[in-house]
Amino acid sequence: MEQNNWINDTMHCHSLEDALAIQFGNNTRIAKTRRIHGGDINQAFELELQDGMCLFLKANTKEHLSFFTAEAAGLAAIAGTDTIRTPEILGKGTVEEDGGYSFLLMEFVGEKQRRHDFWETFACELAAMHQAGTDGLVPGGNYGFFQDNYIGASRQQNTAYGSWIPFFCNCRLKPQLQKAAHYCNPGVKEKIPVLLGRAKEILIEPDKPSLLHGDLWSGNFITGKDHTAWLIDPAAYVGHAEADLAMTELFGGFPKAFYDAYQTAAPLAPGYKSRRDLYNLYHLLNHLNLFGKSYLPSVERMIANILNA
Ligand code: ADP
Secondary structure: OOOOHHHHOOOOEOOHHHHHHHHHOOOOOEEEEEEEOOOOOOEEEEEEEOOOOEEEEEEEOHHHHHHHHHHHHHHHHHHHOOOOOOOOEEEEEEEOOOOOEEEEEEEOOOOOOOOOOHHHHHHHHHHHHHHOOOOOOOOOOOEEOOOOEEEOOEEEOOOOEOOHHHHHHHHHHHHHHHHHHHHOOHHHHHHHHHHHHHHHHHOOOOOOOEEEOOOOOHHHEEEOOOOOEEEOOOOOEEEOHHHHHHHHHHOOOOOHHHHHHHHHHOOOOOOHHHHHHHHHHHHHHHHHHHHOHHHHHHHHHHHHHHHHO
């Protein structure tokens, strides 16, 4: 797999102007800036250059540069599979002026028109990404990623493991369960070791490791100029492909055409549905830890489903 500058993180700018100059020449100027709403973590903007070209900018405080380093590395890893489109990264850096901020600059993506077989194409491209090689992405192991990253604003551990099940238990479920323990009544807290034991019984090792988007819900793909789905805002790591599929089902799900096409391209192993809840428990716990106890009833219901399955 080709590793580009973003995986090695060699490009860093000290002003937005520098990033624009590197990409488009010294006299590049921003003509208009428009705020974009919809993200949970960062401020987002559409920048229009003097020649009418539009760019997408995310900004946060200087201390949050690591969000953008991680996002750029995830997008580069996905782009490196050459299977599904992602916006091109155009610059990243920290700025001292204007109170200081960090930024990530990328191609603006935002077509309205989807191709007629949008969902089938999306599923086939995602399956191809899951089947792509993962060489170089997890030094010293098969599962994890070459750097830690973020799921929402929570740190996501990507320590290299040789096998999927211990990776998922130790780097995904356990840290979120421990963080959420103070929300839960003692009955639930006592179930943590039982739940981790159950995970070891329910989960299966994949045939091969897959690069995952890692946070694949309907807010994390947009329609590109070729009218297909482009992946954005990944929490990428190498894991079991079915964890990505599970996440697509957590908040309402994608249309049936997507799942049918994925199943044809890369059939899921029997028993997927019983594993799906465990994968999604990770994301629900993360929501509980980030956004508070309105997520507690869903977490408790999911834990009960897993333990009673
Ligand atoms: P956050 O990191 O805060 O979660 P998102 O990645 O979700 O931010 O992006 C915020 C908003 O910007 C969303 O509405 C998303 O659809 C849109 N967006 C993200 N990437 C691009 C892009 N490359 N081009 C145009 N719009 C984008």
